[in-house]
Amino acid sequence: MTDLAAPRAAAPAARRRRPLLRFVLRRLAAAIATLFVVSILIFVGTEVLPGDAASAVLGRTASPEQLAEMRAAMGLDRPAHERYLDWLGGLLTGDLGNSAAGYAAGGESPIWDEIRPKIVNSFILAAITALLMVPLALVLGILAAMRAGRPLDHAISVSSLAIISLPEFIIGSLLILVFFSWLDVLPPVSLIPPGTSPLAEPKALVLPVLTLLGASLAASIRMVRAGMVETLNAEYVTMARLNGLAERVVVGRYALRNALAPSVQVFAQNIQYLVGGIVVTEYLFNYPGLGKELVDAVAIRDVRAVQVVALLIAAFYILINIVADLLVVLLVPKLRTQA
Amino acid sequence: MNAARLRFVRTPTGLVGSLLLAAVVAVALLGPLFAPYAPDEPVGVPFSGPAEGTPFGTDFLGRDVLSRVLWGGRSVLALAGLATLLAYAGGIAIGLAAGYSRSLLDPVLMRAADVMLSFPALLFLLVLVTGAGTSKAVLVIGVALVQMPLIARIVRAATLEQSVRGFVEAAVARGERTSAILRREILPNIAGPIAADVGLRFTYAIILVASVNFLGLGLQPPAADWALIISENRSGLTLNPYVILVPAALISLLTISVNLVGDAIARSLGISTARRRLVR
Numbered sequence: 025m026t027d028l029a030a031p032r033a034a035a036p037a038a039r040r041r042r043p044l045l046r047f048v049l050r051r052l053a054a055a056i057a058t059l060f061v062v063s064i065l066i067f068v069g070t071e072v073l074p075g076d077a078a079s080a081v082l083g084r085t086a087s088p089e090q091l092a093e094m095r096a097a098m099g100l101d102r103p104a105h106e107r108y109l110d111w112l113g114g115l116l117t118g119d120l121g122n123s124a125a126g127y128a129a130g131g132e133s134p135i136w137d138e139i140r141p142k143i144v145n146s147f148i149l150a151a152i153t154a155l156l157m158v159p160l161a162l163v164l165g166i167l168a169a170m171r172a173g174r175p176l177d178h179a180i181s182v183s184s185l186a187i188i189s190l191p192e193f194i195i196g197s198l199l200i201l202v203f204f205s206w207l208d209v210l211p212p213v214s215l216i217p218p219g220t221s222p223l224a225e226p227k228a229l230v231l232p233v234l235t236l237l238g239a240s241l242a243a244s245i246r247m248v249r250a251g252m253v254e255t256l257n258a259e260y261v262t263m264a265r266l267n268g269l270a271e272r273v274v275v276g277r278y279a280l281r282n283a284l285a286p287s288v289q290v291f292a293q294n295i296q297y298l299v300g301g302i303v304v305t306e307y308l309f310n311y312p313g314l315g316k317e318l319v320d321a322v323a324i325r326d327v328r329a330v331q332v333v334a335l336l337i338a339a340f341y342i343l344i345n346i347v348a349d350l351l352v353v354l355l356v357p358k359l360r361t362q363a
Numbered sequence: 364m365n366a367a368r369l370r371f372v373r374t375p376t377g378l379v380g381s382l383l384l385a386a387v388v389a390v391a392l393l394g395p396l397f398a399p400y401a402p403d404e405p406v407g408v409p410f411s412g413p414a415e416g417t418p419f420g421t422d423f424l425g426r427d428v429l430s431r432v433l434w435g436g437r438s439v440l441a442l443a444g445l446a447t448l449l450a451y452a453g454g455i456a457i458g459l460a461a462g463y464s465r466s467l468l469d470p471v472l473m474r475a476a477d478v479m480l481s482f483p484a485l486l487f488l489l490v491l492v493t494g495a496g497t498s499k500a501v502l503v504i505g506v507a508l509v510q511m512p513l514i515a516r517i518v519r520a521a522t523l524e525q526s527v528r529g530f531v532e533a534a535v536a537r538g539e540r541t542s543a544i545l546r547r548e549i550l551p552n553i554a555g556p557i558a559a560d561v562g563l564r565f566t567y568a569i570i571l572v573a574s575v576n577f578l579g580l581g582l583q584p585p586a587a588d589w590a591l592i593i594s595e596n597r598s599g600l601t602l603n604p605y606v607i608l609v610p611a612a613l614i615s616l617l618t619i620s621v622n623l624v625g626d627a628i629a630r631s632l633g634i635s636t637a638r639r640r641l642v643r
Contacts, residue, residue, distance in 0.1 A: 185623070186622075188622070307578055318489060
């Protein structure tokens with residue numbers, strides 16, 4: 025009898041011993057639940073709303089018989105919940121289905137083969153931008169905060185407020201105008217032959233990266249500055265200054281650490297924001313990535329492809345959130361007991 | 364509120380922003396009255412540069428760029444404006460309901476908002492277009508839906524704070540109806556946090572509407588729309604840069620001035636928008 029009672033009594037202790045593991049598991053469970061709801065939303069948005077993938081493939085001239093035949097071939101003649109469960113089952117077992125573009129061409133072409141290289145291309149674009157954004161935002165944001173209220177701060181704050189208001193396609197178009205039309209040093213479209221990595225064509229990457237950097241960097245600078253200004257006004261910072269420590273030490277050793285934790289969430293938000301911006305940027309530069317694939321699929325109403333790409337982007341977005349939460353918890357041990 | 368109004372006029376960003384905004388809105392609304400040609404009238408060779416009668420040259424179909432730009436501002440303002448109004452109507456209603464009801468309604472509405480915010484706004488719009496097709500109604504409703512959760516969150520937080528105040532409890536004790544309490548007691552007291560956000564929400568409504576139009580998934584040709592003009596003339600950028608520059612400048616001026624005005628409103632209310640979440 026005592027054998028049975030012992031594990032129960034030990035459970036709370038184990039809970040206390042592994043707070044980090046529990047935290048990660050809980051976040052993962054919440055993420056999977058969210059992704060499940062998102063998958064339903066995507067399915068309902070694309071398949072249950074009026075509009076029909078078969079007629080999108082065949083065009084307006086199709087006869088009712090042809091339509092019925094295509095609907096049967098694409099599996100559209102079954103009830104919605106059955107199709108959803110089928111699709112979900114396929115996703116979980118790695119079968120993403122065939123694209124409508126393939127049906128239009130007369131055969132079946134698996135979506136996975138089409139999007140695999142594009143995932144890599146988009147990831148490269150986002151990773152380079154993020155790697156440039158984080159240090160630049162930290163330096164400029166902290167600089168503005170240290171000079172709060174002085175000309176340098178005003179220059180950084182006003183220009184970031186202006187840039188933050190610009191859509192990516194405007195920033196990108198203006199960059200093309202300057203660097204292609206006038207200076208003729210960079211290409212206006214990212215010509216990356218299928219099968220080669222964008223890293224082999226560094227010139228093609230410059231303008232897309234700069235475009236994405238524009239809006240996300242400006243937003244991060246504003247947020248880092250706000251956090252740093254708040255920290256610099258804290259009592260312990262005043263105390264450190266009163267003790268006669270050099271400003272360099274006050275900022276570097278005391279303020280920075282405490283401003284860093286909120287900054288991680290700021291960067292997570294802006295990397296997520298980048299995920300949205302990447303769609304427009306890839307379309308503008310004809311960059312062969314997931315975003316361009318998504319826009320093309322929406323334009324021809326390739327429902328299967330839209331569903332898969334949208335779910336992939338949503339999954340990536342949610343993943344960034346978990347990673348950011350984890351980083352914050354690692355930086356601030358106090359938070360491990362909460363959430 | 365009067366002191367805040369005074370502070371707003373005194374901030375340089377508020378003044379500059381208001382003047383710029385008035386200028387762009389005037390161009391957008393009154394432009395068609397001054398357009399020399401109809402927006403779909405071919406007047407010359409495609410992508411020709413500035414000439415007599417066509418100061419900004421022609422576009423890819425040989426239409427007058429100046430005339431198309433003068434016609435193309437109304438759609439941006441109308442679609443983004445309608446979407447923002449709809450977002451606020453829905454967001455305030457949801458936020459009040461969630462914040463004031465001490466029932467299951469609150470967590471249910473807020474979890475729904477969390478799900479909406481768990482993927483990019485543009486992705487939501489593209490999924491919606493795939494299912495419902497390209498139309499103005501889809502664009503307006505879609506942009507309103509992605510903005511609603513953020514507004515609802517702010518309204519809910521402000522409502523929670525107010526609903527425990529003495530004057531609200533007094534109104535409850537007087538036996539007033541819930542709708543009257545929300546309208547007369549709570550709404551006037553949460554106007555500040557709501558107003559602080561309007562500029563940012565309108566800016567992102569404009570950016571989203573323009574981005575979807577740019578992707579070719581919103582308004583369809585031959586509509587004259589600033590974002591669509593940029594999109595359809597990209598290939599002629601080198602031949603006639605004005606066809607890109609002029610609409611790009613107008614969209615930029617519009618979003619920058621709206622953001623400046625919004626920032627000045629927030630500052631004059633003593634609220635910082637630097638950490639407000641962006642939507643795209």
